[in-house]
Amino acid sequence: MPGTQRWRNWAGNQTATGFDAxxxxxxxAIAAAVRAAVAAGxxxxxxxxxxxxxxxxxPEHVQLVLDRxxxxxxxxxxxxxxxxxxxPLHRLNAELAARGWALTNLGDIDRQTVAGALSTGTHGTGAEFGGLATQLRALELVLADGSVLRCSATEAADVFSAARVGLGALGVLSAVTLQAVPAFALRAEEGPASLTELRADFDAFMTSTDHVEFYWFPHTDRCATKRNTRVPMGEVAPLPRWRAMWDDEVVANAAFGAVVAAGRVAPPLVRPLARVSARALSARTLTDDAHRVFVSRRRVRFREMEYAVPREAAPQVLGELQRAVDASDWRVPFPVEVRVAAAxxxxLSTAxxxxxxxxxxxxxxxSDPGEYFAAFEAIAGAAGGRPHWGKLHGLDAAALAGRYPRFAEFTALRDRLDPAGVxxxxxxxRVLGPVPARTGRS
Structure with a gap:
């Protein structure tokens, strides 16, 4: 009998009904749940x-919720x-900070679970730093037969290599071991720049300190830049509480939310409001615990597409995207985020x-991303771009196999560990191809 549960993701664009949770x-208990599902087909x-x-x-039949x-x-x-x-990553960050440790790099959202972040290839920014998966040292995987496999660089090394970014396709991650580093602070320097300047000197700017990113506001040439330098904890000097509240909650969330809402009600306002948004964030410098600087609160919900392109191709990709926006009648209220990472x-890591x-x-x-996302996907694809596994894209297994030299290695391992496609x-x-045992099913 079908289940009775309902589910939707954070953005509300993915939903499911009629499954068991x-x-x-x-x-x-995870292993027992897997065995029961397998027995019931x-x-x-x-x-x-x-x-x-x-x-x-x-989910289609059974959803394993790992909140307990x-x-x-x-x-x-x-x-x-x-x-x-x-x-969740935000709880892990707090647990580590209380013990004098930190993760060496983080993305700008910390609401994901550790397993979800690893499985989809979550990353931060920093030319010398990899994504979260590069901090992984061991993992425990519940396989389709209900057995538990311990993996590391010296135990089941082939599975460990693939499961670092495993899409949840190899088994259920039940435990992970990450390499933390002694707690450190980040000195954040934020300010304006033009996209023209950043494209002209892209590599020098993105490697100018430890963690660099910028946001380009479509319909303008303006960008907001963030340069975070690793410093000792003794240099912590956060913003006054009122200033942090004003910048992060009033300007970055409440005011931006109002801009987005206004654009939805009156679309012609989007372009002039984009110019207002581009000028709203002022320059600032602060130094705080690393995880507080890495992470931004995102209270305005959105849909996202992200492509990983060779670092040297980024200026051209951004230039083509800017020209496409300028030549269109699109109204884009959200900035475009640009980051870098080491190989x-x-x-299946995007890097x-x-x-x-x-x-x-x-x-x-x-909103319907429509032609905007489609145009960006074509531009990034021409540069050999790889889509983030947790974000929107239109590629299938045949296309993705051409973007990842080791794609067939991963799918062969998937077929061996989960021959029934559990x-x-x-x-x-769609993105990996069905396991051979399922290709003949209707």
């Missing part, structure tokens, strides 16, 4: 916070931190084998 506590999808915009987490499997297991004297896979060696620039486009959550859904069948 299971909230296991402990690895044994049902597919299983684990879910974290639902922050992916793609349908990667959409979210504890801290251990922190060793050398900074190896082991957590259950359902722990890594995870088969696998190459230094990478990330370009992300957004629209309001209730951990798949329609989305994974």
């Amino acid at each position: 299971v909230h296991p506590e402990g690895t044994d 049902r597919r299983v999808r684990p879910i974290g916070s639902g922050h992916s915009f793609s349908a990667i987490g959409r 499997h979210a504890g801290l297991v251990d922190v060793t004297a050398d900074g190896l931190v082991t957590v259950q896979a359902g722990m 890594d060696d995870a088969p 696998s084998g190459r230094d990478t620039a990330y370009v992300a486009v957004h629209v309001p959550a209730r 951990f798949g859904n329609a989305h994974l069948d």
